[in-house]
Amino acid sequence: MPDRRLLTIDPSAWRAVHAALRDRLDGDGPAVFPADAPDAPPTVDAGVALVVQTSGSTARPKRVALSEAALRASAAATEAALGGAGQWMLCLPPAYVAGAQVLVRSVLAGTEPVEGPLGRFDPAVFAAAAESLGNARRYTALVPAQLARLVEAEPGVRAAAASFDAILVGGQFLPQPLADRARELGWRIVRTYGSSETATGCVYDGYPIGDTRLRVVDGVLEVSGSTLADGYLGDPTATAAAFRLDDGVRWYRTDDRAELDPDGRLRVLGRADNVLVSGGVNVSLDRVEAVVRSLPGFADAVVVRAPSARWGEEPVVVVAGADAASLLLSEVRARVGDALGAAARPAAIFAMPELPLLATGKPDRRALADLVAGTAET
Template sequence: MTQPTPLQRPFTTMSVLVREHATQRPTQRALMHGERVLDYAGLDAAMDRIAAALARDGVRPGEAIAICASSSIEYAAVYLGAVRAGVVVAPLAPSSTPDSLAGMVADAAARILFTDATVADVLQPVRDQLAATPIVTLDGSDAGQPYQAWLAPAGTPVTEPGIRPEMPLNIIYSSGTTGTPKGIVQSHGMRWAHVSRGAATGYGTHAITLLSTPLYSNTTLASFFPTIGLGGTAILMAKFDAGQYLALAQQHRATHTMLVPVQYQRLLAHPEFDRHDLSSFQQKFCTSAPFSPALKAEVLRRWPGALTELYGMTEGGGGCLLFADQFPDKLHTVGRPATGADVRIIDDEGRELPPGSTGEVVGRSAAMMNGYHNQPEKTAETEWHDAQGQRFIRTGDIGRFDEDGFLVLMDRKKDMIISGGFNIYPSDLEAVVREHPAVADVSVVGVPSERWGETPVAFVALRAGGGATAQDVLAWANQHLGKTQRLAAIHEVESLPRSAIGKVLKRELRDRITGA
């Protein structure tokens, strides 16, 4: 009897998929980093040794480990080896503060912390707090037990637990741009949904995916898991560099990539961009931050292959897809709901709004988080239920559907400015300011005002040699903005503060004004 292909099954684990690839195409490249290559046979064997080592150390299925390191083959192997063991992975940002790192390790109840030399300075102040957590160093540095010494011997028997779709696979901690990071629990079923929909965007055994965002980010994992799950090759970059990215893309004939908007901006601005052969690209993805229509248009014009914008949350729910090359007249939108996604608009009282109305975006799909780890109240706050009792995830974004069913985002609900009783969306103001030829980057935030309650203020990075001052831009912008939208001030900055995946840290900008 013919075995069903992975995508014909209702559910399959990453462990099973890698084992099958190792059997069917053992010498195919799975992971690449620099000059190093690990094929599927090697990845499968490494996962066995990692799963066996976790069992030896008493880490039971359902318990957690944490990884805080730069992207590497060892990082990816430990992630997947833990999945084989049924152990939950908490990937943490190396840019975390020491206290935040210790807090996340404690919140996840991580049994082992995997790290490397890049986080040595972060670890040092909290070594006492982490004293009960064994540390394994992926690069063999002296912060803990070297990875190679920690691994179980090759051939050690592994007993794989039965994995059900609802069981947790990983805990992704939010960036903390709006406060203390929350642990977002994603299940095996949620990751399977990411893998199973990957074939529709060309992932498969031929796929060569260039990943330059970090492995702790869901942005990266949303591309990493379909690549490995469907038998492709993942090329890992420990740190993004535009020149190196272009060289790797050309050298390895990359077919897929996941980038955030600021990376597209830097790549297109690179003086050697147009001299590289990027014709191998089939799909380029973008997510995690607002993607301006002008930048989308420039990518379409200068970079071969399809461009797909993914709109959604790490928490999951109803995502949207914009196939930008197919709908060049819809670049101001984030596309239509993805197959199987139910996306709706609600008002402040939680009432569903009719088509064309503006309100908060909520959604549901097969890819939805279990909840926030150890925070049932926060979980309840982010959920909305329709009249039939179906569970939706609240995005916190304000938007509306146009007449063709494409979602137009206005702004983050928390970023909306209420000035003199009027709702002002920073994204509208940013779009106007960005049109000034001297402006390289801009972000608008609301700050307290005695007269208006709140008032909008812009932070701009000016182009070198642009021939305009911040005051020039302010005068120009206020001529082009509506009366209720006018900016109270523009502050010039060298660059906008961003997270590791390119999100503007608006809280930091507000703090510069309020002195918080």
């Protein structure tokens, strides 16, 4: 009989998480929840193998229940897409799905993961960890902010990155100049799209992997396939809203606006809920951010909403470092206005010593929006 217990483990103890996942995937261990969660339930449905929290970068975090079948399907799809099993470096915390799946893939491939720079990303630690990898194919998963640190690092670090057979990059928008620079250095970058609800990346370089299927309904992306989560732990209402049956096929409705090219290539246009109305005009903050990040000195910029007495709301740009804003606000406004229209032009640029980050390495957009709103109100 499947073990229905839920084992909550401090995610900083990644080796304990790895061991627990190995026990669960061997068929005789409890489900695993890498989190500091004193209110976690003691049991879960029999098929659940892993529970992860969504990042909470733009909304309240949810607890996503993933079956063993979904984890295995995701790992198999990744292995096939990358050209074979290999050894992984862990650079993302296992509290979130991208980090947890590095451990799952390692278990199923029979390889030992190597600890990379967890917590504050240190390129020197990355390079040192790469030296401890064996002769198998080498893989790791990063967020764009981590990739940017490697691109800016000294030659020895860049050589270590070039030794990987694939570097998966996902979790947030990857600026094209950053991707181009990494590829110019000879790095094998794979853009990934996915979420906790799809057991991590299910689209590589724009195309679905495994048996993943994509469709766009009313402008919003929906995903089906073997990697879909069972739902949200203890939240049947949210589960019913996000996961739906259509002619016997189960679909997950994402929060992302998207388009599919004639050849099936996915183009994500931004979050459906990351839109403000400025002077009666809808403005996608994701599209504004994409334009801003293409400008010199703004590769890691974040665009959030701010209240405006005149327009209701306006976009504002937040950057790290006092000298990060190498362009004047008037130039940024001109570039964005040319690309997206006058309503999309940022109202201000805020420079901070460093951006607040979530444990995943993503910018904490809610904290930034609250900070900007508070500044605008004073």
